[in-house]
Amino acid sequence: QVQLVESGGGLVQAGGSLRLSCETSGRTFSSTAMGWFRQAPGKEREFVAAISWSGANAYYADSVKGRFTISRGNTKNTVYLQMNTLKPEDTAVYYCAGESVGPYYSSTSWQYWGQGTQVTVSS
Numbered sequence: 001q002v003q004l005v006e007s008g009g010g011l012v013q014a015g016g017s018l019r020l021s022c023e024t025s026g027r028t029f030s031s032t033a034m035g036w037f038r039q040a041p042g043k044e045r046e047f048v049a050a051i052s053w054s055g056a057n058a059y060y061a062d063s064v065k066g067r068f069t070i071s072r073g074n075t076k077n078t079v080y081l082q083m084n085t086l087k088p089e090d091t092a093v094y095y096c097a098g099e100s101v102g103p104y105y106s107s108t109s110w111q112y113w114g115q116g117t118q119v120t121v122s123s
Contacts, residue, residue, distance in 0.1 A: 002026040002112050004096045009117030012086055016121070020081040022096030022114060033100045034079040036070060037107055038092035038119075045095065049081060050104040059104060064090075086121045094119050 008020040022034065032053035039045040049070040050059045058070050069082040079096065093116040102109030 002098070004098055004112055004114035006094060006096045006114045006117040009094060009119045011120045011122065013122055014086060014088055016086050017082070017084045018086065018119060020083065020094055020096075020117060020119075022079045022081075024077050024096075024098060033098075033104060034070075034072070035097040035100065035104055035110060036079075036081045036094060037097055037110075038090075038094045039116075040092040045107045047105040047107070048094070050100070051079060061105075083119070086119075088121045088123050090119060091121050092119060093117065 003025045005023050006020060008018060010018060012018055033050060035050035036048040037045045038048050047061050048064055049068055051070045051072060055072045060068060067083065067085045071080045095116045096114040097110035097112065099111040100109045101111060
């Protein structure tokens with residue numbers, strides 16, 4: 001049993017900030033890399049950010065560079081996404097992903113997903 005649970009989404013005005021959390025439980029992933037993706041209605045899931053096991057390597061979509069920061073908690077069970085200077089185009093359901101077996105930027109590389117948390121950015 002593997003569970004990923006996101007939290008921290010909500011409604012925020014443009015320019016505001018939110019911090020998303022992803023907590024994992026169940027068996028340990030074979031890969032410690034974790035990622036964040038997002039999906040707007042009618043659109044495909046797109047890459048947002050990923051982080052290596054050590055936390056030393058972080059990767060971001062061009063659309064969020066300089067605004068979002070991915071980080072790991074004190075254990076391998078938690079990953080965060082700090083989102084600053086939010087824009088209306090950031091509105092989407094944000095998903096935590098675990099156990100990558102391929103390119104981190106591809107949604108098909110990840111074996112486990114959370115249920116998602118809604119982020120809505122108003123103008």
